[in-house]
Amino acid sequence: MSLKAGIVGLPNVGKSTLFNAVVENGKAQAANFPFCTIEPNVGIVTVPDPRLSVLSGLSKSQKSVPASIEFVDIAGLVKGASQGEGLGNKFLSHIREVDSILQVVRCFEDNDIVHVNGKVNPKSDIDVINLELVFSDLDQIEKRLEKLKKSKSKDSQTKVKEEAERSALESIQKALMDGKPARSVSLTDLEKDSIRQLCLLTMKPVIYVANVAESELADPSDNPHVKEVINLASELQSGMVTVSAQVEAELTELPPEERTEFLKSLGVDESGLGNLIRATYSLLGLRTYFTSGEKETKAWTIHAGMTAPQAAGVIHSDFEKGFIRAETVAYNDFVAAGSLAAAREKGLEKPRSRSFVAMTN
Ligand SMILES: Nc1ncnc2c1ncn2[C@@H]1O[C@H](COP(=O)(O)OP(=O)(O)OP(=O)(O)O)[C@@H](O)[C@H]1O
Numbered sequence: 001m002s003l004k005a006g007i008v009g010l011p012n013v014g015k016s017t018l019f020n021a022v023v024e025n026g027k028a029q030a031a032n033f034p035f036c037t038i039e040p041n042v043g044i045v046t047v048p049d050p051r052l053s054v055l056s057g058l059s060k061s062q063k064s065v066p067a068s069i070e071f072v073d074i075a076g077l078v079k080g081a082s083q084g085e086g087l088g089n090k091f092l093s094h095i096r097e098v099d100s101i102l103q104v105v106r107c108f109e110d111n112d113i114v115h116v117n118g119k120v121n122p123k124s125d126i127d128v129i130n131l132e133l134v135f136s137d138l139d140q141i142e143k144r145l146e147k148l149k150k151s152k153s154k155d156s157q158t159k160v161k162e163e164a165e166r167s168a169l170e171s172i173q174k175a176l177m178d179g180k181p182a183r184s185v186s187l188t189d190l191e192k193d194s195i196r197q198l199c200l201l202t203m204k205p206v207i208y209v210a211n212v213a214e215s216e217l218a219d220p221s222d223n224p225h226v227k228e229v230i231n232l233a234s235e236l237q238s239g240m241v242t243v244s245a246q247v248e249a250e251l252t253e254l255p256p257e258e259r260t261e262f263l264k265s266l267g268v269d270e271s272g273l274g275n276l277i278r279a280t281y282s283l284l285g286l287r288t289y290f291t292s293g294e295k296e297t298k299a300w301t302i303h304a305g306m307t308a309p310q311a312a313g314v315i316h317s318d319f320e321k322g323f324i325r326a327e328t329v330a331y332n333d334f335v336a337a338g339s340l341a342a343a344r345e346k347g348l349e350k351p352r353s354r355s356f357v358a359m360t361n
């Protein structure tokens with residue numbers, strides 16, 4: 001189970017530059033011309049979490065395995081993409097396959113770097129992308145509704161499902177016509193289920209990534225373009241992070257001991273990538289369980305909303321079958337007690353807080 005975050009945006013805004021910085025050993029070609037990327041670049045990214053090394057230390061583990069997500073660097077989209085403009089429909093289908101969208105928005109001014117619309121303008125850039133996603137969804141919905149109309153299912157269960165799908169699609173269609181994304185429509189669980197296989201683009205959660213110049217990293221909100229992105233993100237009920245893809249790319253070229261010095265010279269404490277990765281992780285609705293033992297301490301990515309036994313079921317199919325009892329202890333309780341045995345003695349080995357250590361030694 002590897003969840004995917006797609007890096008999306010206009011051509012030449014810094015998507016591949018960001019991808020290469022986020023993905024260790026990322027080798028996407030990044031260059032100053034539009035449509036540099038054609039085939040998607042894919043890379044696994046580990047999620048930084050200080051709890052992992054604490055648990056690893058307490059359990060004297062030989063190895064620790066962090067949680068991970070997959071990043072996909074996708075070709076640039078332009079106005080008319082849903083009608084085949086630019087690199088067209090094929091690239092919308094790459095977005096269809098991801099679970100969440102990181103929309104890179106150019107906020108840096110640099111006359112040497114081509115902007116496809118001739119001018120840095122976050123509102124217009126965000127509108128262009130969102131509109132293409134809306135058009136593509138409308139197209140899908142129309143085709144699907146047409147098919148449902150012709151359906152001759154007699155089976156009553158199938159009929160109920162088709163009815164739920166039709167009603168969900170009609171509500172979404174109405175919202176899209178008003179320029180609102182599918183995710184803004186409230187649906188019943190049955191309706192949600194019935195449209196899942198359509199993988200609507202505007203159903204996916206979005207984070208706007210404001211890509212700023214090196215000189216603006218210390219005080220990004222002084223940049224009016226960034227302010228605009230902040231306002232739009234809040235209007236669209238989406239997340240927002242600020243990074244400088246350029247700085248992150250430069251950091252990866254430096255030996256680790258020189259990175260802090262470089263960041264200090266720019267007036268910042270740390271790289272923006274940790275923040276970006278954590279924001280993406282929570283955007284995907286994930287949270288972490290740990291298994292910790294002498295052999296290894298491992299962070300597992302689990303969907304929020306699962307109960308402890310369900311999470312244990314993901315970790316070990318044996319749990320699911322009920323062969324082994326799922327012993328879970330809250331992270332803070334585990335650290336305070338110092339070991340699973342001590343936590344058990346204190347009667348703490350029950351899920352009590354929102355984060356758990358699922359122990360399997
Ligand atoms: N924050 C920044 N400041 C200055 N230059 C930047 C910044 N981010 C990216 N660039 C530059 O912008 C150019 C385009 O970058 P990149 O190839 O990553 O864009 P892209 O969005 O992947 O483009 P395409 O859609 O064509 O694949 C590169 O020359 C890169 O160095």
Ligand SMILES: [Mg+2]
Pocket residue numbers: 015016017029030036037073074075076
């Ligand atoms: Mg690219």
